Amino acid sequence: MDYKNILKLISENLYCGIFIVDKYGKVVYYNQSINDLAGLKVESAIGKHLLEIFPRLTEETSTIMRTLKTGESLKNYAQNYYNYQDKRVTILSSTIPLYEDGQLEGVVEIFSDVEKYNNLVDNKAGRDAVEKAVYTLDDIIGSSKSKKDLKNKIKKTADSRSPVLVYGETGTGKELVVQCLHNESSRRGKPFIAQNCAAIPGTLFESILFGTRLGSFTGAKDSKGLIETADGGTLFLDEINSMDITLQAKLLRFLQEGFIRRVGDNTTHAVDVRIIAALNENPYEAIASGKLRSDLFYRLNVINFSLSPLRESKNDIIELSSYFLNYFNKELNKNIYGFSEDVIEFFKKYDWPGNTRELRHIIEHAVNITESNIISMIDLPDYINIRQDSNNSNNDPVLTDCENYAGPLNKQVEQFERKVIINALKQYDCNVSRTAKKLDIPRQTLYYKMEKLNIKLDKNAE
Ligand SMILES: Nc1ncnc2c1ncn2[C@@H]1O[C@H](COP(=O)(O)OP(=O)(O)OP(=O)(O)O)[C@@H](O)[C@H]1O
């Protein structure tokens, strides 16, 4: 793949601008971003000095010039300036020094349109304000001990202000639990705001979370962040392990102090919000891989819910299945009364990678397509039947072959790859072109792999 071209394409289609200058302040790269914030053509920017392009900026007021001087980065910096066409624009920028062998060789600045993200914040708040927490305890189905314990714990902890961490694989009901916590608490009449941390680019997230204060010097309106929008209620931060690690530190500060500081503001003020965070990987693994700050984890984990995967709570399967069957009977105006025995057996032994959500989808599918008044195996989605077949047949050649290998994964894969290539070469009388064609790789690649895997044409009679 032509990565250079791909990068070019990406940078030209971003909603943010990118400037790269060399150590003298001359522009070496500029993307004609969709917003065209700088108001100039690429041709007229390259090679020019930054202060020549933006005559109103000075060594002191330009963030790029400042970073060139100090060698330090400036993150999420709200500024306004007059662009090439002397139009006043307000941007949020991150300015990063570029070092090569310890020498400052230039600076890259990435900037986005504040007006645009103000709208984004407004839309977000608007959308979430109508997005209510709808689930209550009655929606949690299952009378196993673990489900009863779960409901009790929700009742006991709903009214506390302590932060909560919910952990569970995909589809185990994290959203359900979080909404119940809100609805069981005295905050129920107040806002419930849910934000998936993976959905917002890191540079914008701080402003979206904490809001912005730009009014005093730009005239642009102030903007409330999600924390303030949720004042009095609950803020649910889903996939917290996707939040930028430096922002996690700022969230921790809020959790400790109860005060927020909007981006661009130097005053703080108190907000009363209960923070609930969720993640779908084991928190200790997220900490080990650097995706979750351990200090934030301990602060959030004051109250924790660890939801078990469906394969470990099989006692609930029958109850959940009849609940979903009833639900879709009503929804689709059908009158199906149950499941065949082999379906029940299958439900009990299946490993449910998609957990309760997968069970719900399978039943929705079956109720839609069945022509009988009982659901049997043929009514389940095709992928289930295919998985079943491959589970039953124990003669997958690759799996059987695996047992002959040991050691690190990449070495095992190499051994297997070597075997595949030797076999194919034998099949085609050591004719490289035909073998490459058969393996659907370019001839050059096959030569390269043969060399790497030490496959010699005359000696490969293994
Ligand atoms: N105990 C339960 N009783 C009834 N429905 C459940 C239960 N657990 C999960 N569900 C249903 O399963 C579906 C998935 O649940 P939810 O969206 O809460 O999962 P999640 O853990 O947030 O998943 P993801 O990590 O993918 O966001 C929803 O339709 C939810 O109503």
Ligand SMILES: [Mg+2]
């Ligand atoms: Mg969810």
